[in-house]
Each structure stands twice: as C-alpha cells, then as structure tokens.
Amino acid sequence: MEKVLNYIKKHDNIIIHRHSRPDMDAIGSQIGLKEAILATYPNKKVYAVGDLNKMSYKAKMDDITDETYASALVIIVDVAVSHLVSDDRYKLAKELIIIDHHTNPTDIECDYFYQRSEYTSACETIVEILKEGN
Template identity: 55%
Template sequence: MTSQVLDLIKKYDKIIIHRHTRPDMDAIGSQMGLYHLIKDNFKDKMVYKVGDTNNLVYKTTMDEISDSTFSNALSIIIDVAVSELVSDSRYLLASEVLVIDHHKNDTNIENSLFFQQSDYTSACEMLANLARVEKLEVSSEASTYIYGGMVTDTGRFQYIDASNASRVFSNAAFITSFNPDIKDMYDFLYTEDLEKKLVKQMFSNFELTSNNVAFRKNTHEMILESKLDVFGVSRGMVNLMAGIKEVPIWVSFTEDLENNKILAEIRSRNIIVVDIAKKYGGGGHNFACGASLKDFNEADLMLKDLNERVLENGNIK
C-alpha cells in the first residue's frame, strides 16, 4: 500500500494536505511531516497545507488558497477519515483524494484511496514507516514534526502494548536518526505559561461514579472564567484526572455553546472504551477517544456505559 500512496503523490504537481479540525499534535505533526517529506523528495511540487488553527500549530501557518488551486490537484487527508471532521471541505474540488488514517473508523469520504493502519499508534508513525519502507529522504524538519506526533499520541510511549512495542520503537528510532529538534518540541509541548498553570486549578476537582470512573462537567461559564477556549478545556484538562491508581477510566464533558454540543473526552488505563465513543457517534483510539454529544443528559448515558464497562472488566477496587 505504501507504494500506491507514493505513486499517487508522484502523479500530481499540486498537492493540498488536510487534517481534522481542532488539531492535536499528531494532526499537525502528520500534516507538516508529510508536507516536508514531499518537499524533501519532490522539490518541484507545489504543496499547500490548510485548516483551522489553535495553540498546537507548531512553527507554521496554514496556507490561504483559492478554490481554483484544487483544480488538477491531489488532496491528502491525514489523521482523520470521516468527512464531518475534515478541516476544509474543499477536498471535494480536487481531482483525487488520498485518506491516510490510523483510527479504527471506516471512511465515508467517497472516491478516495484509503490507506488505513489501525494497529499503528499515530498517523505520524504511519509516516515514519512510509519513509522507511520507501527509502525517502527525511529532513530534520520532517523528523521533528513526525516525532512530535508519535510522542503525543502514545502519551510519551505509555499507550503501547507488547504486540506493537517493537515496531513503534523501531519507527521512533528510525525517525530520530534524522536529527529532530527534540528539545524544542518538548519545550513547546510540555511547558506552559504560569497563568495557564494556575488556571488548571479550576479544573482539578472531579466526581466519581460507583465504579470509580472519574468525570467532570465543564460549563460554558467555567470556560469563560478560565479565559481558555473550548478545545483547551476539553482536550487540555481531561488528563488532570489521569494517573490515579483507583481510577481506571476518566472522562470530561465540556459545553461547546457555539456548536450546541457537549464534547466528551474519554481516557482509560487498559480498558477498551472506543466502542462506547462510537456508540455516541465518535471514535478514536482504544484507550483515548471522544464524541460530540447532544446535551448533558446524553453525557449521563455515556457515563453509565463507562461505569458498567469497569464492572465488565473486573476493575472494581
């Protein structure tokens, strides 16, 4: 399949790279890692990156391009396979579409070549393996982005198991042989302003279900008071409940008033929860996933399912 991906890239002089909305580091890392891989190996190609931005857009800006740019172009959608989550739907104007994703969701993007490796820990790991298999030239810039996505989507290599550990570390070793700026990437990812650090105290409290599922409900008023954006609260605060021996599953529900949704972010330790996210229209990884819910009543239904999942796995303390 990697040769088919490379053949499709070779076919087009214009390539536009998309990823999912509200990007995390794997989305940015894979988008920018792929951008640099193409530029490193096919210097005459015109390559653009598009999408919304947030505070995880590391050392780049997105390109503002016209509809006409998509004419006779290849659109590559990476780290997402469902149309409603793609940032910039103008891939529909492109001549062909390539979807590259590691999540377990099928794609609903029609007339596309779908390159899926759902046993891979990140889209960035897929790129590392693609570069290795196809013997691509890899710049320091490409390796920095790809390594950043691998680190974050594995939770600094915590969320891997014996079945894929050897492959993951082999791909990490391969990509780090090209001199990524690890220190700068780590500083970007794991240091923060004092003000934000203090704001986290607002979100440090949580409740427990009968089976020790930790949860928070973050209202619109809380978000306004924190001066953070919805994504910063939803994705950024969920792991304040992580690392507690008695808590096998933790979830945050965050009110997104602009889109009239409740954003659910689910995390777990050794209990598969992605099927529960899918039940509510979401998806993601086995142990880290999410969904957009209608209201807090639906959040309570999800919480009931998560509480029962602990019991099913015999994780009662």
C-alpha cells in the first residue's frame, strides 16, 4: 500500500484506467482515486480515460494525447487482464501500477501489482490506500 502512495507522490502526471464497459465499482474507484489525488496534490495533473456507458452518466473522461503518457504514471483499477482494459494506451506509460480486488493474476507487464482479493470491490481497496495516506 505504501508503494502505491510512493508512486503517486513521485509523478506529476497520472492517468487512471479501468475496464471497458464499466460498472459502478470501476467508475467509482477511477473517479474517486482521481479526485482524492487532486484534493491531496492540487498541482498534479490527473486524468481519467476510457469508454463510457449509461452506468457512467455522472463521470467525465478526459481527452488526452498519446504524448501525455511519456512522463506519466498509469494506474489501472478494477482489472488486471489486458484485453479488458479500456484504452490500450496504458502501454505507453513511463510507469504502470495495477490496483485490483479480483483473484486472477495479471498478464500486464507492470511496475507494481497491488491485489487485495479479500475486498469485494476496487472502491474498498482504494479507500484502504487513501486512509493509509492520511
């Protein structure tokens, strides 16, 4: 958990991905993490990317260029399987971490994989990390 916080502290540009066809856990963990980082570090640039559907009616995704990834930390939430990640540009990231609660292993090459399968949602996992940081 401390490693996740250290990655966040280290980077000025952060891009948060989640799975395609998002449910409320994917949207909530993605947008919740984005807003928490911005509240703690107002000078960081934090983006949320991915497809939208009717489950995400209150969420807004950011439109960013491929070049934004060159110096960015990408955080993938609520998914650890490559074919389910919304927006393949996560592969362009300078560094990549995954935060997930599912039991399956990851097939994504990443710098850090934070998996807490005892939680029923990615949102719970994000809250645990944020509580540790405060």
